[in-house]
Amino acid sequence: IVVAETNKGSTSDLDGNFIITGIKPGYVKLNVFFIGYKPITTEDILVSNNNIPYVEIQMEQNQQQLQEVVITNDPFKKGLESIVSMQSIGIKEIESNPGSNRDISRVIQSFPGVGSTPAFRNDVIIRGGGPSENRFFLDGVEIPVLNHFSTQGASGGPVGIINADFIRKVNFYSSAFPADKYNALSGILDFKLKDGSREKTNLQFTLGASETALTLDGPISKKTSYIFSVRRSYLQFLFSAIGLPFLPTYNDYQLKVKTNINKRSSFELISLGSLDHLSLNTGIENPDASQEYILSQIPVNNQWSYTIGGVYRNYFDKGSHTFVISRNMLNNQLYKYPNNDKTQPKSLDYISTEAENKFRYELTFRKSNIKYRFSSNLEYADYTNQTLQQLFLDDSLINFQYKTNLNVFKYGLSGQASKRFLKRRLMVSLGIRFDGNNYNSNTANPLSQTSPRVSASYALNDKTAINAGVGRYFQQAAYTTMGFRNNAGQLVNAGSVKYIGLNQYNLG
Numbered sequence: 001i002v003v004a005e006t007n008k009g010s011t012s013d014l015d016g017n018f019i020i021t022g023i024k025p026g027y028v029k030l031n032v033f034f035i036g037y038k039p040i041t042t043e044d045i046l047v048s049n050n051n052i053p054y055v056e057i058q059m060e061q062n063q064q065q066l067q068e069v070v071i072t073n074d075p076f077k078k079g080l081e082s083i084v085s086m087q088s089i090g091i092k093e094i095e096s097n098p099g100s101n102r103d104i105s106r107v108i109q110s111f112p113g114v115g116s117t118p119a120f121r122n123d124v125i126i127r128g129g130g131p132s133e134n135r136f137f138l139d140g141v142e143i144p145v146l147n148h149f150s151t152q153g154a155s156g157g158p159v160g161i162i163n164a165d166f167i168r169k170v171n172f173y174s175s176a177f178p179a180d181k182y183n184a185l186s187g188i189l190d191f192k193l194k195d196g197s198r199e200k201t202n203l204q205f206t207l208g209a210s211e212t213a214l215t216l217d218g219p220i221s222k223k224t225s226y227i228f229s230v231r232r233s234y235l236q237f238l239f240s241a242i243g244l245p246f247l248p249t250y251n252d253y254q255l256k257v258k259t260n261i262n263k264r265s266s267f268e269l270i271s272l273g274s275l276d277h278l279s280l281n282t283g284i285e286n287p288d289a290s291q292e293y294i295l296s297q298i299p300v301n302n303q304w305s306y307t308i309g310g311v312y313r314n315y316f317d318k319g320s321h322t323f324v325i326s327r328n329m330l331n332n333q334l335y336k337y338p339n340n341d342k343t344q345p346k347s348l349d350y351i352s353t354e355a356e357n358k359f360r361y362e363l364t365f366r367k368s369n370i371k372y373r374f375s376s377n378l379e380y381a382d383y384t385n386q387t388l389q390q391l392f393l394d395d396s397l398i399n400f401q402y403k404t405n406l407n408v409f410k411y412g413l414s415g416q417a418s419k420r421f422l423k424r425r426l427m428v429s430l431g432i433r434f435d436g437n438n439y440n441s442n443t444a445n446p447l448s449q450t451s452p453r454v455s456a457s458y459a460l461n462d463k464t465a466i467n468a469g470v471g472r473y474f475q476q477a478a479y480t481t482m483g484f485r486n487n488a489g490q491l492v493n494a495g496s497v498k499y500i501g502l503n504q505y506n507l508g
Contacts, residue, residue, distance in 0.1 A: 030057070037059040044169075089172055091169065094170075102164040103159065108172060122146075136155070138193060140322065142326065148303075153481075158248070165204060166254055179433045180375040196225035196227040196256070197218050204216075223259050231252050245291045248278045252274040254272050272306065280300060310325055408479075413434045432453070434446035435451070469506040475499065476499055481497065
């Protein structure tokens with residue numbers, strides 16, 4: 001194991017443990033070599049005087065004996081299942097990106113093909129798609145909410161939930177998704193999180209442009225470590241001081257506990273949550289016309305969310321089993337009093353919840369120089385909405401009342417095979433996926449949502465390659481669409497809702 005661009009390094013013991021000393025504080029990468037395995041360069045690792053980073057490096061067996069080993073670092077790394085349009089983003093890039101405030105959504109907005117949005121929004125819009133067409137994973141656990149004050153039915157919001165102190169790297173797929181990643185049309189962000197220190201307890205305090213953060217990590221036992229953080233914003237004080245009519249406050253927590261059960265098995269507990277409150281600054285003295293208008297229109301918003309999941313991994317010769325079980329929930333409340341007078345009945349009273357329980361199994365193995373990956377998933381979702389709103393129609397005040405409850409059972413199955421040809425110059429990956437749910441007859445048959453895909457890359461030389469991919473992808477309609485009912489309590493879209501389909505073609 002060698003520190004990149006230096007002559008400092010070390011060798012591991014029989015269990016793979018190693019220590020490298022005398023490294024200057026900053027970001028470093030490691031070049032790792034082992035007989036019978038492919039050489040690898042790690043993502044950026046932050047080294048400081050008061051923190052000993054714990055690094056776990058996964059290597060891939062090499063089926064061929066190489067005469068010469070060359071280490072290169074390519075941000076567009078080609079995994080066998082993601083040959084096209086996958087970019088790996090390290091923590092150094094997140095920390096140093098100008099204007100992003102350590103927010104991964106804002107970092108991605110600076111990438112080619114990603115649309116720009118207003119400065120107060122974190123919507124990720126890829127190649128003309130929508131912010132509701134992306135999916136997010138934390139070490140294999142799906143998180144439906146990525147931002148504080150999130151837009152229900154989409155993923156946008158003003159501030160990201162994930163603390164950058166947790167991130168080891170982010171794999172950003174802008175198309176040509178692996179078959180085990182599902183329910184997305186535009187993009188997938190697959191976050192890989194740091195492990196807590198195995199040596200000692202560390203404390204890190206961060207003061208950002210809009211919030212403060214406290215991060216703790218350390219050992220629980222010889223085989224178990226943790227990393228935990230909490231954040232709280234202070235925007236409400238700044239906004240009040242400069243006389244803005246709205247006062248946002250957001251809080252979040254993040255937790256990862258990892259235990260190595262034995263040399264072949266591990267378990268990770270992942271959790272993420274947020275608590276947001278948007279109040280009105282009704283104490284402004286002599287508000288101007290703009291302030292009065294905003295105060296009269298914006299409702300109070302209370303929102304909280306959480307995700308908790310467990311990931312069990314078991315490794316065997318040339319393969320692995322992965323089991324993921326998780327639950328997530330979003331609670332969104334908005335209300336408004338006429339003229340902000342609490343003695344009057346509310347003109348808007350909205351509360352909605354979305355809860356999902358998920359199970360996923362993945363099998364990965366190699367046989368005859370072909371890498372296979374199969375996955376299956378089951379999900380149960382519950383959506384509720386209660387709305388009371390006063391509306392003016394034809395110069396008459398109407399009290400609109402709405403209530404709905406929806407339960408959906410979802411299922412999916414996928415398979416993918418990948419191989420190198422022509423002395424490893426050609427990479428080819430074939431995948432197929434099936435998805436369905438019990439909402440109606442249009443969505444119940446997984447064959448109606450058959451999602452084939454193929455991608456390939458041919459290396460012309462050491463620095464140039466031709467990449468191509470084609471695939472069909474599906475995404476379920478939003479719960480707000482599926483659960484909408486009329487005054488008689490009937491699901492308005494029950495007979496017409498289908499999965500949203502998209503064909504993608506890539507060449508470069």
